[in-house]
Amino acid sequence: MTLNPRAGARRPSPVRAALLTLLFAVMSVPVYLLLVNSFKPRQDIQNSPFSLPFAGISLDHLSAAVQSPQYNVLKSYGFTLALVVAVDLLCVLFAGPAAYVIARSLKRRTQLLLLFFLAGTFIPASALVVPLIHVLRAIGLGNTVTGLILHDVAMTLPVSIFLFVGFIRTVPRDIDRAAAIDGAGRLRTYWQVIFPLTRPAVITVLILNSIGIWNDFISPQILLSPGSGTYTVTTAVYAGISQYSTDMTKVFPNLLLAVAPVIVFFVHMQRHIISGLTVGALKG
Amino acid sequence: MVGLAGLSADSVRVAARSPGSDRSTPGGRRRRLREAALSAGMLAPAVLVYTVMTVVPVVVALYLSLTDWNGFSSAAFVGLDNYARLFDDPDTARAGVVTVIVACFGSVGMLGLGLVYALQLKERNWANSFFRTLAYYPHVISSLILGFLWSAILGTNGAINNSLADLGVGPVGFLFDENLAVITLVGVVVWAGFGFNVVLFVAGLQTVPRELVEAAQIDGASRRQINRRIVIPMIAPVVTVAMVLDLVGLIKVYDIVVSLTGGGPAGATETIAYVILTQSFAGTDVGFATAQAVGLMVACAALSVAVTALRNRQDRAAAS
Known part of the structure; x- marks a missing residue:
């Protein structure tokens, strides 16, 4: 079995050792600095940023x-979580039935709807919010949480519908x-029979959207003015x-608070998250 | 699945009792109409929200970009003036150059490192899985937070410069030297993004048939030859996908600029998205701001379409 590629991996080459050491250093040092400096007095952050908090935590x-x-x-965890849940719920509620109709339709017109939605994936939020704010003002949703939620739902719909359609067709x-x-009518058929069968796609969509909304900065920054206090x-x-x-x-304690829930979530759901985000990116 | 099996068994029985019940009954036509209405109803919420929140703003942007609207008074039609100004405006032009630099060098760095580490980490074992996760984790953290973290490390008052000061070395202008700041921005972008490519490429590498590699080994090919001649060509489609994702992701880079450099020093790291959202957006020149926004949308769409078309042609060439 000398031809087994694993045999070669047994004795790590110096190149591999060097590459992995470098990777470990570059990826872990920022997190290490974040951790230790969140627990140090001002003097120690200033004088010995790289040391463990020896002088007392x-x-x-x-x-x-x-x-x-x-x-x-x-x-802000509370509001962000509520935002994530609201967008997730509405997205699945809207994308699911629409994807079902598109996936099952034999009409060309309905099939074109998929392209209509997919075009949305090309539009960057940083460009879209510029005209969007005027549209929201015109319909009375300027500077409201409802406006933010609807915008977030619209941003998540294209990829969600695309993934659902692909899965429902199987x-x-x-x-x-x-x-x-x-x-059973069509609506009932979808929710009671098809929806449970598409669970893997639903989980992918939920992970993709939740991480995206939790980390989003542009939309809440632009669509909710600082004066709103939210x-x-x-x-x-x-x-x-x-x-x-x-x-x-x-700076350090606030960044630690911001990162902590995501890291905990990531460590617990790592497998789902990595495969979910990969699938989402590849197909979207 | 138990419930499902029961359901189909039931329906088989019902179907056997009344064959073709759907079409032949007099109520069939009315029922199909009702079905069509129901389908429309199921599509409506998604179509409505998407139209109002995405399609209408794009149309509005196209219209406003042709006017000199200032946000309050009535707008006058100015044709393509705003688009002409995109190329004359020094801030926009500089931001365009910075954006292209970040997108090109950032993508190359992410793809290169992604490939190097994917080849190292492709075998399935716990150590590789650990290193893959380590490379990947920034992908799930907001880039705004990552930018702030790196600015706390690389800033004038940051961890590295404080440590260097102890050694008597003057502060390094990672973030306040105009040229170095752009390099730092590219570095942080690559740091945050290459892990995603590692995961994509490893998934691609695991589909390369083992027999092919073994055959080459029997023929006496070195590991390097195998990688260059067999493995990398076979994962070319995945590399193209990653390239589109990286380029499109970087051409609209904003969060990380806000938090890492704030566009500084002296605007040296301002990108297009940054200029749109911090300057044009806040100002009253709505026509120009929307022209910039439309420009960014077109760039993103053109890039995606171009690279995807390229890839399709490659795939077809590979298939024939």
């Missing part, structure tokens, strides 16, 4: 960040016919750091 700055009355990252039509003969995690961090930019005792 200080929870002062972290608790100050947790209790901060202004731009509180911890408090479900045999006989199942639809069986449900129809049993007296902050997502990203806009809270931004507003805070714009104010105390050089005070590292505030």
Whole structure:
């Protein structure tokens, strides 16, 4: 079995060792710095940023960040989570039935709808929000959370519909016919029979959208003015750091608070997330 | 699945009792009409939200970009003046150059490192899986946060310059030297993005048939020859997909500029999206701002279409 490629991998070449050491250093140092400096007093961040907090772990700055009355990252978790849930729900609620009709239709016109939605993937949010704000004002949704939610839903619809259509097409039509003969209407057929069968696609869509919305900065920053007092995690961090930019005792704890939930979620759901994001990117 | 099996068994029985019930009954036509109405109803919410939130703004942008609207008074039609100004305006021109530099060098860096590490990490074992995750994690974190983190590390008052000061080395202008700042921006963008390519390429590499590699080994090919002549050509389609994703992702880069450099020093790292959202958007020159936005949309669409067409041609050439 000397031809087995694994045999070659047993003795790591010096090139491989060097590459992996470099990778480890470059990828882990930022996180290490973030961690240790969130627990250090100001003097130590200044004088020995790379050392472990030997001089005594200080929870002062972290608790100050947790209790901060202004731009509180911890408090923004709630709003961000609510936003993610609302967008996820509406997206699945709207994309699912639409994808079902598109996937099952034999008419060309309906098939063209898929292209209509796919065109949306080419439009960057950074360009779209410029005219969008005028449209939102015109329909009375300027500077409202409803406007933000609807915009986020519209941004997530194209890829979601595309993934759903692809998956629904793999479900045999006989199942639809069986449900129809049993007296289920199309809507009921979708939600009770097809939707449960497309669970993998639903999970992919939920992961893709949730991470996207949680991390989104442009839409909440532009569509919710700072005066609204409503902050997502990203806009809270931004507003805070714009104010105390050089005070590292505030920067590090706030960044740690912003990163912590994502890292915990990622570590727990790593497999799903990586495959979900890969599938989403490849097909979208 | 149990419920599903029960359902189909039931329906088989019903179907056997009344064959072709759908078409032959007098109510069939009315029922098909109702079905059509229901289909339209199922499409409506998605079409409506998407139209109002995406299609209408694009149309509005196309219209406003042809006017001199200032956001308040009535707009006058100015033809393509705003688009002509895109090329004259020094800020836009510089931002365009920066954007192209970031997109090109960033993509090359992400693809190159992605390929190098994918070849190292393609075998399935726990160590490789650990390193892949390590390369990948920035992809799930907001790039705004990543930019702030790196600016806390590389800034004048950052971790690296503070440590260098102890050694008596003057501060390095990672973020405040005009040329170095652009290089730093590219570096951080590559750092944040190459791990995604590693995962994509590893998925591609795992589909390369083992027999092909073994045959080459028997013929005495070196590992390098195998990679260059067999493995990389076979994953070319995946590389093209990654290239589109990287280029389109970087041409609209904004968050990381905001947090890493704030466009500075002296506007040296401003990208197109940054100029649109921080300057034009805040100002009253709505016509010009929307012209910039339309320009960015067209660039993104053209890039995606061009590279995808290229890829289709390659695929067809490979297939024939």
